[in-house]
Amino acid sequence: MQHVVVDPITRIEGHLRVEVTVDETNGTVTDAISSGTAWRGLELVLKDRDPRDAWAYIQRICGVCTTAHALASVRAVEDALGIGIPLNANYIRNIMAATLTVQDHLVHFYHLHALDWVSPVEALAADPAKTAELQVAILNAYRVDLKVPNEVVTEAYPHDFPAATPQYFAGIKAKVQAIVASGQLGIFAAQWWDHPDYKLLPPEVHLMAVAHYLEMLDKQREIITPHVVFGGKNPHPHYVVGGMPCSISLTDGNAPINTARLAIVDRAINMARDLVNNYYLPDLVAIGAIYAKAGRVDGGGLSKTRVLAFGDYPLTGYKGTSSGGYFENLLVRSNGVVENFGAGVQKAVFTPVTAEDLKAPEIITEGVEHAWYEYPDNAAKDLHPWKGVTKDKYTGPKTGTPTMWETLNEGGKYSWLKTPKWKGKLCEVGPLAHYIVIYTKAAKGLLPEPTWAEQMMLKQIEVVSTVLGVSAEIWLPTMLGRTACRCLDAQLAAEVNKFFFDKLIANIKMGDTSVMNNEKWLPDTWSPDCMGVGLYEAPRGGLSHWVHIKDGKIYNYQCIVPTTWNACPRDDKAGHGAYELAMMTTHVAIPDKPLEIAKVIRSFDPCMACATH
Amino acid sequence: MEKRESLWEAYLRRGFSRRNFLKGCVALTSLMGFSTDMFSKVVEAAETKPLPVVIWIHGHECTGCDESFIRSGAPLASDVVLSSIALEYDHLLSAACGAPFEAHLDETIAKYNGQYILAVEGAIATKDSGVYCMSGGHTFTHLLEKAAKGAAAIIAYGSCSAYGGIQAAKPNPTGSAGIERFVGGKPVVKVPGCPPIPEVMTGVVMHVALFGTIPPCDSDGRPKQFYGNRIHDTCYRRPFFDAGMFAENFDDAGAKAGWCLYKLGCRGPETYNSCGNLRWWQGMSYPIQSGAPCIGCSNSNFWDEDPFTDRLPKYGKLGDVDKIGAALGVLTAAGVAGHAVASIVQRNQRENLIDEDHHE
Amino acid sequence: MAIKSVKEVKRKEFYLFSPFLRIFHWIMASQIVVLFVTGLLITKPMNVGATEPVFTNTSMDLVRDIHFMAAFILCASLILRIYGFIINKGDRLFPRFWEGHFYEETVDVALHYMLLRGHHASFLRNPLARGSYAMLYVLLAIEIFTGFAMYLMVNPSSTFGKLFGWVNTLVGSEMMSHYIHHYVAWFIILFAIGHFYMVVRAEFMEGESEISSMFSGKKILAHNPKDANELD
């Protein structure tokens, strides 16, 4: 047995350490530890603040999934105070949310995850002419035409296509060569480039992917422009409780939003659709198909046992999450839990997540058995977030010193993440969960009159299954499935953007320019004691913010974050979390160069600042 | 130490023409707010100075600052990272991880001792010896001290690194602080903002890369070219402020007309940042332009200067200081009147006593 | 009768205040009122209520300009008041807290004001008043420092900007300067209410010719004041 530590895990957000015990005779991982190694205490910072400001503070949980926490926060506060938001505000928020999803997934794939699959070193062996041919072949083979609403066609033709000329790829190759020759490898330094996994793909795929890595680094900034138009900046655009701050006027030249500004958003949305359709999806499928054919369908972990999602994109300006309004008209009704998907969709069990479940004291809870926190002596082992307590209790490592670790103590506390539970059980969340829930619901006839988005999701799964040559039940709950569903989610979100943009335009055309409900702006209109919850199906999965407001101030604020669900420490009764189980179901070829461990962890797109907050 | 290449050489190696190179320099000159007579200096600097090594470390942060950095439009982040600097260590972009990555850090520190730029994102957690922020099995404090020692220049990216940021807001559970006091007295270039504007972030690195020196800074260590003005003094809504035309509520007629957001709590009047002049996405917008009052995200203590939608803090049912002051004023006046009456009564008693004395 | 009994007493005249103190007292007093009113209007501007940028007396530009003009007049007055302080001993009656009797006398006067003691010893300027004026000058100094630390930051790199920029660093942030400036303004106004009462009270009830002294420079007192030696 070999004990392997990977710390820091890079190309993620925040501070993550993993430890695995590998049986070097067969490459199986017998135990795994996932530890969030930094904690900032932001839930405590919110105490006694004005709930109308909460979004600004709590958005700083994460700058990668920026907007996610602001959105969940305004939704939670509006739920507590009983505020319904105008239609336009709902549309704009949905556009900002879906914009984040596209951009975050795309950046994850190219800039955070790609170097686990492709290598600039391998790219040096590529023939630029052949790479150009490959590019054309891939575009022809993997361009997927899906039925999407796209009611107002504003793009004359797809503007953004990957270059497919030998000269272009020769230029990229020369660039990579020069960097390697200079000896200053920069961001490419010190990776396990000699790992056999990098030999799975032909050199031309490597070169093509490296080229797209660079191109997408330049383009991703343009995808996110809707945040800049509606929220003034990115990361961390501005929000307001009750709607959006970006007033719309078609008669005032100085208005935040007018036709010209909407045109910027429109352009960004179209560009995002093109980038996903012409780069992201073809690249993903091209790489994925080779891995699937090589039988690399490991790393499924908890997704085979239990996944959870909250669903998203309210179609109208709903009121109340804990009173049910949120779930009533979702574009994607993935709110629920699927258990036992690994045994096949027929044996899988679906349980919805309802408004009643959110309020029930024992359905959604958090425990701290192996986390560096403590609950009051008289408190239950697992606390509902409205009653949640954040009190740190650092106990140090198993070996080493409190400030210099050798190994962490899996028998005791070892992470700054709490352990979230659904009915006392652990769940995996994320785009994979989102897709598994919709797929299962559809298979079981639980998806009456599927929305266009749900139909699109089912179609996407079908298409990818065909291309990969394996059934959905096989490829979905794997490391590859996680990465693939993120891409599908990006493609969906790009169309969701377009859908809500068209709705926004239609509504403004009807004469409605309102973006704000001021009725309950003033604290004296608030109930002196109220609680709320805000949900958002964030890029990394189901996010929930829980607020308790007393006498106009925040009395308690708790966040249960996607990466908290996935990267949490174990619970002696409930078992391992998603990260730990994923590592324990991943084959490691060379324990000294645990590329597969880093890869399976990155398939979750870890966000540790999110997770520990 | 082996010879490091200059920006010009980097351009040559990547097959750029001198014309392209000059174009790049012109763009940089105007981006950095220099007059054109600085242009020749820019060219000279780019041709002779070696390509700097950058080590970018992360403390208590949200990675919003890296995300902002890679959103830079001019220069493009790809150009910066692949051509202008050698980014040898960065948690967000580096390919490597774990032990080899940490070893590479030590090698880089040793090899470029006294010559690398240290970019720090995030606050330092000081409570309990820094156990709230661990990386590679060590505290961030340890990492910061190690990396600061051999740095030629230190850049504090973001309000977290410059001043402590969000985690240092009350009650500051982890004792977080800005990095300045923990870098062994080395001068720190502060690039605050939550996050800073992308082109401000790349602009500071480019300044170092081009001129081989840190940009001219104010007494707080902020580059003057980016933090030399208040947003209020550069805000396109300022004429409405001067005229007394304010949005009273979100989305009211004034808000739709783009009037000043002062009455909704705008912190522009005390915020030093390039939001009013450079703006975000190369002039596209900034919070105020999108209808949102500035929260002062580049200021040293802005998280504890809430509530953000008011100019004055409120004390529960007592209201703000104007309400309390007015009440105290009325109370004082009443007290004074009472005191006057009591004084007159007392004096009359006294006078009577004196008069009685005289009669005797 | 009260007045009669006062008149019976033989009185002595003391020349105290130079014209510098007197003139600039009145100028400063009026400017402080202007500064306070315009200051509050700066924090909470009145709604113009117009959809056009019309000339109104609530225009921020105008209100701020009046504030700044008053601020400059206040500062100029203060400087000239300081000149009086240098040339005339009567302008210099500051709290002598390094002298033991200062505290006993303060207690004496305080007990009188608390209506617990019928009389207090006679002073040119009683120790409580001295303390309160010193306090007021401290408050004014805070207003001036924080005021200029905001006013001059249009160009922080300028000479004057550097002269006052440190204030914002000292208090933590420029927003903090706003808060301090605003809170201290209220303290000044609370002082003014009390001050106004005390001088009227002293003039009409104690026969200490307070108000008139601020015009004539002279105090006409019945008893030999304990601090008379400070004029020598």
Ligand code: HEM
């Ligand atoms: C007794 C003297 C003064 C009083 C009572 C006073 C009162 C005030 C008040 C209440 C405010 C509003 C503060 C806020 O909430 O932002 C203000 C603002 C201001 N005052 Fe004064 N002030 C005085 C002296 C000065 C002086 C000497 C200056 C020096 C130039 C000055 C400059 C300013 C400035 C620059 C502002 C901010 C204006 C703005 O933000 O637009 N003040 N003053």
Ligand code: HEM
């Ligand atoms: C109608 C109103 C006022 C009257 C009749 C008045 C009268 C006087 C008198 C008689 C004195 C001298 C007291 C002594 O020497 O013991 C004095 C001193 C003073 N008053 Fe007033 N005052 C008035 C308003 C104000 C106001 C509004 C302020 C400012 C807030 C002010 C600030 C001062 C100061 C600072 C002194 C000390 C003089 C010095 O040492 O320079 N006064 N006032």
Ligand code: NFV
């Ligand atoms: N986990 C997480 Fe986030 C996301 N997506 C949060 O809601 O990344 Ni920073």
Ligand code: SF4
């Ligand atoms: S300054 Fe703001 S954006 Fe940057 S790391 Fe800190 S919280 Fe994130």
Ligand code: SF4
């Ligand atoms: S919107 Fe803010 S920064 Fe702009 S003029 Fe008004 S107060 Fe100043």
Ligand code: F3S
């Ligand atoms: S909130 Fe920050 S981004 Fe600019 S407008 Fe204000 S400084």
Ligand SMILES: [Mg+2]
């Ligand atoms: Mg939490």
